[in-house]
Amino acid sequence: xxxxxxxxxxxxxxxxxxxxxxxxxxxxxxxxxxxxxxxxxxxxxxxxxxxxxxxxxxxxxxxxxxxxxxxxxxxxxxxxxxxxxxxxxxxxxxxxxxxxxxxxxxxxxxxxxxxxxxxxxxxxxxxxxxxxxxxxxxxxxxxxxxxxxxxxxxxxxxxxxxxxxxxxxxxxxxxxxxxxxxxxxxxxxxxxxxxxxxxxxxxxx
Numbered sequence: 001x002x003x004x005x006x007x008x009x010x011x012x013x014x015x016x017x018x019x020x021x022x023x024x025x026x027x028x029x030x031x032x033x034x035x036x037x038x039x040x041x042x043x044x045x046x047x048x049x050x051x052x053x054x055x056x057x058x059x060x061x062x063x064x065x066x067x068x069x070x071x072x073x074x075x076x077x078x079x080x081x082x083x084x085x086x087x088x089x090x091x092x093x094x095x096x097x098x099x100x101x102x103x104x105x106x107x108x109x110x111x112x113x114x115x116x117x118x119x120x121x122x123x124x125x126x127x128x129x130x131x132x133x134x135x136x137x138x139x140x141x142x143x144x145x146x147x148x149x150x151x152x153x154x155x156x157x158x159x160x161x162x163x164x165x166x167x168x169x170x171x172x173x174x175x176x177x178x179x180x181x182x183x184x185x186x187x188x189x190x191x192x193x194x195x196x197x198x199x200x201x202x203x204x205x
Contacts, residue, residue, distance in 0.1 A: 002139050003163070006172055010133045010150070012179045017133025020053040021177070022119040022151040024126035025163070028142035039063060039095065042106065042116055044072050049106060049116030053153075055126045056118065061095040073109035080104050080120055103151070117153060154180045 010021045043050045044066045056062065066072050066089050074085040074093070080102025085093040087110070098104065098120045106116040119126075125140045142163065150159040155177060166173060 002141055004139045005137055005148075005166070006170055007134060007136045008129070009172055009174045010129050010135070011174065011176055013176060015176075017129075017131070018152060018177055018179065019129050019131045019133060020051070020117075020152060021129040021133070021135070022053065022055045022126065023129070023135055023137065024055070024119075024121050024123060024149050025137065025140055025142055025146055026123070026149055026160075027146045028123055028125045028140040030124045030138050030140050041065065042118065043067050044074075044108075044114070047111050047114060049114060051128070052115075053117045053119065053128055055128050056098060056120055057124065058101050058120055058122050059097065059099055060120075061097045062118065063091075063095045064093050065091050066093070070110075072111065072114075074106060075109055076104050076106050078102065078104040081118075084109075119151060150175070150177065152177065152179070156180055 008023060010018045010023075012018050039061050040054055040056050041063045042054055044064065045068065047068065047070075054062070064074050064085055068089075071087040071089050072085075073087050076083055080100045081096070081098050081104045083096050085096070098118060101120050101122045104118040104120060106118060108114040119128075125137055125142075127135045127137055129135045144164055146163045147160045148163060148166065150161070159177065161175070
């Protein structure tokens with residue numbers, strides 16, 4: 001049977017919208033045409049990855065254009081994908097294919113404060129929340145045991161919610177996330193990125 005969830009809105013404990021949340025439905029298939037996503041883009045703008053978080057299907061190639069004046073050296077040593085794009089500008093770097101499901105943490109070997117995330121999924125039903133914390137998933141089919149899986153870099157762990165327990169009758173499905181309260185004191189840029197990369201090197205997908 002086809003399932004259509006109402007639009008999602010993801011908020012923190014204070015009721016503020018949370019952007020860059022990856023939401024996906026396990027054990028599901030779209031009831032419409034499969035996603036046409038042969039390529040995706042993660043740009044580099046103002047010494048930041050843009051967008052910071054993208055979600056893709058396995059087999060998708062990602063372009064890493066550099067819109068900054070300075071060169072970048074993009075890399076990852078995540079289990080789902082290890083790669084390195086040495087010093088480059090503009091569109092010099094070749095696309096990278098992500099052929100294994102899992103979380104890939106992206107860094108720049110020149111600018112340690114830069115960090116991005118690529119969430120690679122075996123399924124077709126997924127998306128990333130916008131600046132207002134909103135996301136509308138496509139109509140899908142799934143067994144009763146299926147779950148809504150939520151991931152964000154500031155969640156202590158991935159959150160899994162049984163579909164059977166969600167209130168699907170309203171106009172909006174609002175979900176509060178147990179976000180990590182980051183300290184306001186800035187950590188050294190190098191150690192901050194290295195610690196995050198090391199964390200996702202050892203964590204399960």
